[in-house]
Amino acid sequence: MVTMSDVAKAAGVSRATVSYALRGDPRITESTAKKIREVAASLHYNANLSARSLRSGRTGIIGVAIFELDRPYPSEMSAAMSREIARRGYQAIVQQTSSSKDNEIAILQKVTSQLCDGMIFSPAQVADEELRALSHGKPMVLLDDISPDPVFDSVNTACEDGAFTAVRHLINIGCKHIVAIGPSYEMLVEDRMATSVVGRRLLGCLRAFEQSDIEVGPSNFLHLPKWDPEPSRAAARAMLESARYQGVDGVFCFTDTIALSFMRGLADCGVRVPDDIAMIGFDGISDSEYSVPSLSTIRTNLDDLAHKTVDLLIRHIENEGDDGAPQRLTADYELIMRESTRRR
């Protein structure tokens, strides 16, 4: 391994001078700096990150911790974050939490908070206050954080407005009996709404129903305990066979992944989309464009989400001194109308 001392020796200067020169400190004359850079390059010198981090506390790395890497939405989101982080001159590392609390804690404690100048985190299990302790004082921006009095800045998807737009679109194309797939009716009844992503999407649905004077009941919601493809596919058959949901002609799935597999479930039963039942999803994953029929959806603009998130975080990293109340931003979204809601 070639260290800073080697470079210093080869260039005939001290280690300190090398350190300054390589990081562009104006104290060093351009001529010596240039020479040092050349020597460093010719020796293939690379700064040791551990040493730098130990001494300065900075690494130039931003961590992204995400629940699942193998679902389209989180993976497209991580990719967008990685690109934006790289664009801003940092290195991105991505970690999978698997939505397990132990894992979230381990990741934060053992690597993210230690190796990263800041982190982007989508908390599933760990509460805000706990996060503060785990963050080791490092800046953090949360995604879709729902805690009532936030500790960190956060960037959210447009849950309520997006859901409102989705349901209104179904109403606009003439749907009379609309079902939201994902949430539970109990949640609505118990009024635990504002405190979660699901709840906020539910709120949006309600607003759309109300606006059109549609009375709401259990037959407007189908609860999905786990938002995975297989249960979603099964849910389609279950819905068609259940008396409660007879006459459904419009479905709003709380994620595109649910929607695509639900649509597959409808196909299993010979139900045509959109002719028999119109469908719309949420997220705007790439697959939604290529399904047959293609899926209408509320697309979260991931570039905008990444831009806002990374910008907020880097602002914290670079002006350590700021603060004030935690900010809450919302990512842009758009309604994308495709075949699954196309009516003659």
Added chain:
Amino acid sequence: MVTMSDVAKAAGVSRATVSYALRGDPRITESTAKKIREVAASLHYNANLSARSLRSGRTGIIGVAIFELDRPYPSEMSAAMSREIARRGYQAIVQQTSSSKDNEIAILQKVTSQLCDGMIFSPAQVADEELRALSHGKPMVLLDDISPDPVFDSVNTACEDGAFTAVRHLINIGCKHIVAIGPSYEMLVEDRMATSVVGRRLLGCLRAFEQSDIEVGPSNFLHLPKWDPEPSRAAARAMLESARYQGVDGVFCFTDTIALSFMRGLADCGVRVPDDIAMIGFDGISDSEYSVPSLSTIRTNLDDLAHKTVDLLIRHIENEGDDGAPQRLTADYELIMRESTRRR
């Protein structure tokens, strides 16, 4: 920040004792060790990774560098790797190279080789010999490495056998005019085959054609310069409109992502799958199960791939002394028959 000294002071021992105790060195009596662990826990002590890494060269982190995080196959693969790495008691970090050479180099130089005990890398642009220099002597296992004389261990997907199986399956169900979507006919003619993943899949196709005495020509291949959804969808229309490909009744796409969007392209033109054209893909991504029609495919067993890769790597990490010629393993695969190749 609470350091080892704080723990030592609180427990009334020296820093060294704390260090030994916390890492389970048998020299320390169980009673003192227990006490130290308790004190450490109560102070929320966490070892500083930079310091540990600087001193010992070990971090307990394994890096996974992958071309694109937002395509189903690589993201499902990274997820499988992450799970397996965690199962083996290491922490996984994932980085996106975006298939750019600069990026691959930056990632290896600036973080992976520095912070990780070892790395799993899927080289797109950087040659094996270059990698050796960038690896800083850290162990590395490559994925689908195709270099003729390998420097590192590698684990490959079953390109040739998988492609052979796919094409044979199409032949078995009665396809007469089969097209492979992805590779170029020129590659075959120029015999640059064994040197790439594409080439090895092509080899498998050829073997299947030969076995059934099918004569092979340009009309059996449709070149796709970029394996992305949009060009694949467009390729379907182009194929149908081209004189060269009249009468095609079976299509083998070199990836599932190509297959799903190609299938969408066929739907755009009113062509039915499998009735008019049968289709099979390669990879076995989750989406392939939920498309309409569901997609037959050669599924790479990602758990097996991850198991073999991580095992090889950890073996290197933990017995620094081994070596011998680089090993080359192949991940298990299976033919999955679904609707897209179902004939009455």
Added chain:
DNA sequence: TTGTAAGCGTTATCAT
């Protein structure tokens, strides 16, 4: 069985 002390390669604070 435990403590002492010398680094690991940087960065930052002084002097010069």
Added chain:
DNA sequence: ATGATAACGCTTACAA
């Protein structure tokens, strides 16, 4: 404008 020289927090011979 540059050079000595302490840290940073941990690991690990070696000494006690």
